[in-house]
Amino acid sequence: MPPIKGLFGDRISRELFLTGIIVGYGGIAGVVVGVPLVAYLLTPLFKPSPRLWRDVGAVSQFKIGTTTEVRYSDPSALRWAGTTSRAGAWLRRDSQSGFTAYSIYCTHLGCPVHWIQSTGLFLCPCHGSAFYSTGAVAAGPAELPLVKLPVRVRGGRVQIQTKPIPVIG
Amino acid sequence: MSVISDFEQPNVTQSESRPLELPGPVGAVYNWLDDRLGIDAVIRPILVHPVPRSTNWFNVLGSATLTAFIFQVVTGVFLALVYVPAPNAAYQSLQWITDKSLFGHLIRGIHYWGASAMLLLIFAHTARVFLTGSYKYPRELNWLLGVGLLFSTILMGFTGQLLVWNQDSYWAIVVGAEQAARTPVIGPWLAQLLVAGQVVGGATLTHFFAIHVFIVPGLMFALIGGHLYLVIYQGISEWPEPSNIVDPKTYKQRYHELLEDGIPFFPDAMAKDALFALFAGVVVILLAVFFGGAPLGHKADPANYVTNPRPFWFLIWYFALLAEIPASVENIVIIGFPAVIMLWMLALPFYANKGERAPSKRPWAVGSVLIAALMTAVLCYEGYQSPWAPRFDANGNLLSVPTAVVSRLKGSQAKAGAQLFHSAGCIACHMVDNVGGIRGPALDDVFQQYSLPRFYQQVAAGGKGASYQYMPAFGTILDATKMAELAAFLKQVPRVERTVHNNALHAAKPARGPVAAGSTLTPLQRRVLNRCIAEGGAHLATCLIAGNRHP
Numbered sequence: 001m002p003p004i005k006g007l008f009g010d011r012i013s014r015e016l017f018l019t020g021i022i023v024g025y026g027g028i029a030g031v032v033v034g035v036p037l038v039a040y041l042l043t044p045l046f047k048p049s050p051r052l053w054r055d056v057g058a059v060s061q062f063k064i065g066t067t068t069e070v071r072y073s074d075p076s077a078l079r080w081a082g083t084t085s086r087a088g089a090w091l092r093r094d095s096q097s098g099f100t101a102y103s104i105y106c107t108h109l110g111c112p113v114h115w116i117q118s119t120g121l122f123l124c125p126c127h128g129s130a131f132y133s134t135g136a137v138a139a140g141p142a143e144l145p146l147v148k149l150p151v152r153v154r155g156g157r158v159q160i161q162t163k164p165i166p167v168i169g
Numbered sequence: 170m171s172v173i174s175d176f177e178q179p180n181v182t183q184s185e186s187r188p189l190e191l192p193g194p195v196g197a198v199y200n201w202l203d204d205r206l207g208i209d210a211v212i213r214p215i216l217v218h219p220v221p222r223s224t225n226w227f228n229v230l231g232s233a234t235l236t237a238f239i240f241q242v243v244t245g246v247f248l249a250l251v252y253v254p255a256p257n258a259a260y261q262s263l264q265w266i267t268d269k270s271l272f273g274h275l276i277r278g279i280h281y282w283g284a285s286a287m288l289l290l291i292f293a294h295t296a297r298v299f300l301t302g303s304y305k306y307p308r309e310l311n312w313l314l315g316v317g318l319l320f321s322t323i324l325m326g327f328t329g330q331l332l333v334w335n336q337d338s339y340w341a342i343v344v345g346a347e348q349a350a351r352t353p354v355i356g357p358w359l360a361q362l363l364v365a366g367q368v369v370g371g372a373t374l375t376h377f378f379a380i381h382v383f384i385v386p387g388l389m390f391a392l393i394g395g396h397l398y399l400v401i402y403q404g405i406s407e408w409p410e411p412s413n414i415v416d417p418k419t420y421k422q423r424y425h426e427l428l429e430d431g432i433p434f435f436p437d438a439m440a441k442d443a444l445f446a447l448f449a450g451v452v453v454i455l456l457a458v459f460f461g462g463a464p465l466g467h468k469a470d471p472a473n474y475v476t477n478p479r480p481f482w483f484l485i486w487y488f489a490l491l492a493e494i495p496a497s498v499e500n501i502v503i504i505g506f507p508a509v510i511m512l513w514m515l516a517l518p519f520y521a522n523k524g525e526r527a528p529s530k531r532p533w534a535v536g537s538v539l540i541a542a543l544m545t546a547v548l549c550y551e552g553y554q555s556p557w558a559p560r561f562d563a564n565g566n567l568l569s570v571p572t573a574v575v576s577r578l579k580g581s582q583a584k585a586g587a588q589l590f591h592s593a594g595c596i597a598c599h600m601v602d603n604v605g606g607i608r609g610p611a612l613d614d615v616f617q618q619y620s621l622p623r624f625y626q627q628v629a630a631g632g633k634g635a636s637y638q639y640m641p642a643f644g645t646i647l648d649a650t651k652m653a654e655l656a657a658f659l660k661q662v663p664r665v666e667r668t669v670h671n672n673a674l675h676a677a678k679p680a681r682g683p684v685a686a687g688s689t690l691t692p693l694q695r696r697v698l699n700r701c702i703a704e705g706g707a708h709l710a711t712c713l714i715a716g717n718r719h720p
Binding site: 041042043044045047048049069071074076077078079080081082083084085086087088104105109110111112113114116118119120121123125126127128130132138139140141142143164165167168 | 255256257258339340343344346347348349350351356357358360361362364365366367368369370371372373468469470471472474475476477478488491492494496499555557558559565567592593594597608631639640641642643645646
């Protein structure tokens with residue numbers, strides 16, 4: 001094959017030129033399709049869950065010194081999320097106006113902790129971590145206290161600010 | 170012309186390479202097809218290519234894995250005809266498949282037991298290839314493709330469990346994401362990509378569905394294609410003899426000579442493959458008929474906490490490992506352990522591709538497989554026992570002290586103690602009369618080991634034993650009156666023959682003086698309690714009452 005003149009005066013072979021076209025065009029096509037695909041996959045990183053205040057009940061329905069299960073709907077849920085659009089937390093009424101809300105996710109690996117009133121402990125069913133009513137670790141393998149969710153009282157109603165799964169959100 | 174490499178070509182005997190001559194119209198049809206498909210030129214030589222005479226029943230594991238894969242693809246496609254990969258319908262669509270559709274129960278069963286079979290077979294196949302040194306020259310790249318298939322199969326098992334969309338699925342995603350989140354630097358991002366958001370919800374299930382039915386199977390088809398191509402191109406490895414050392418300079422020549430005395434793959438060697446695959450298939454179908462598919466359990470619901478999440482059986486050993494390792498090495502194990510296994514498997518054929526293949530000459534290889542198998546077995550046992558987990562009844566309520574024990578108690582104090590042993594949750598971790606949890610020791614003989622003050626100290630301040638075996642401090646949850654009731658009860662509990670594995674009582678070390686910071690005690694209460702414990706003796710109970718009353 002006769003060599004053809006290159007851009008900068010170099011002489012490259014026809015085979016090399018054609019190979020360059022195949023690889024180059026292929027590469028460009030790959031980038032043009034690939035960049036939007038990767039960006040599409042990364043959507044979750046750019047759409048953080050909104051953090052909203054959710055009403056969980058009237059102040060009067062919680063007894064002082066007790067810890068109760070409260071439920072609310074997850075603010076980021078898609079319309080087809082079904083039961084997974086539900087979310088929950090443990091709400092403790094410490095005093096007349098003092099409330100503490102604990103995330104249900106165990107700080108070990110995320111299984112749901114369960115408050116057992118008569119034992120005064122939160123227990124995790126997976127690896128058996130236990131937490132005191134203050135959220136402090138009572139038994140491992142967890143090392144960190146339960147995560148607290150912001151809680152406030154507005155017009156006699158208790159409100160919890162939603163939070164994604166603690167370690168990943 | 171042949172795709173078989175040149176050194177194998179002469180081994181195909183004359184009769185096998187000669188064009189097939191069939192009589193009459195069958196022959197005419199065959200010739201017509203052969204002219205267009207190249208059966209005699211390409212397909213038949215592949216089918217009848219010679220394999221070493223030493224191939225045996227250990228060589229059937231790979232083809233059985235492939236058979237299981239085909240079963241999975243077929244049943245998976247049929248399940249996908251009905252299954253709805255949306256969180257508000259997935260569980261219900263599986264209920265419909267199981268209960269309403271014709272043979273849906275069986276098809277789910279085959280998919281479930283076939284998955285288990287495929288995992289077992291691919292583990293066994295990997296171990297066989299490792300033990301016989303078949304990954305050595307010139308088959309290094311086929312080992313790498315196999316490693317890709319092994320990890321793809323594990324990923325299929327994990328994602329498949331999630332599609333049931335029950336409580337186990339939901340919490341497996343959360344636990345998986347929390348582990349991914351421990352990766353240095355990019356951890357939280359990885360976790361968010363895994364669950365497709367910051368909470369498990371609408372987008373999560375469709376992601377895992379696409380991974381399970383499109384992405385990973387597509388990858389596996391490609392890997393299997395490459396794997397089979399290399400099996401045919403390099404030939405199946407001969408059964409290793411201690412005297413035969415793999416040397417890249419001489420191996421192909423020797424293998425070529427071995428094939429002169431080879432047997433055709435079809436039908437001689439393939440008969441064993443077919444028989445074993447048939448056996449495995451029959452076992453899978455029988456299990457599917459009698460036990461059906463993966464248990465549906467309860468629908469995924471993050472607001473229903475009465476749940477006891479457990480992974481699919483092939484990950485239960487890892488679940489146990491995560492419960493039993495000390496917290497200080499947790500991050501290293503969660504990230505390092507899978508990474509080290511994967512890097513080792515990828516590096517293996519490059520640093521050890523020469524030398525001995527025979528297991529009898531490779532004690533380290535045999536030893537490491539045996540140790541890995543033993544450790545996995547022990548961890549599986551531990552995982553199913555879950556000795557670290559508090560025990561509850563089937564409804565998630567605290568267990569009760571057996572009536573046989575309660576009916577024999579004397580005095581109201583002991584009876585109150587029995588009630589307390591149940592309601593304060595002691596029974597979740599401690600057994601009496603073989604009922605209760607096994608995280609802590611059984612307590613029927615506690616007062617043969619502990620003095621009364623030592624008992625009060627343990628209950629009030631808790632104590633750390635080995636790894637997970639430590640006890641919460643009940644100092645503010647139970648006052649001294651209640652502790653005395655518990656003591657009165659435990660003194661009357663009859664000593665029983667243990668029917669269940671249990672921790673030794675003496676293994677629990679007493680808390681060293683100071684009550685753990687972070688418990689519910691105020692600093693003053695903690696000081697009082699510590700002083701009581703330090704003084705000890707018979708006054709401890711009175712001291713504790715004073716401490717509780719006057720914080």
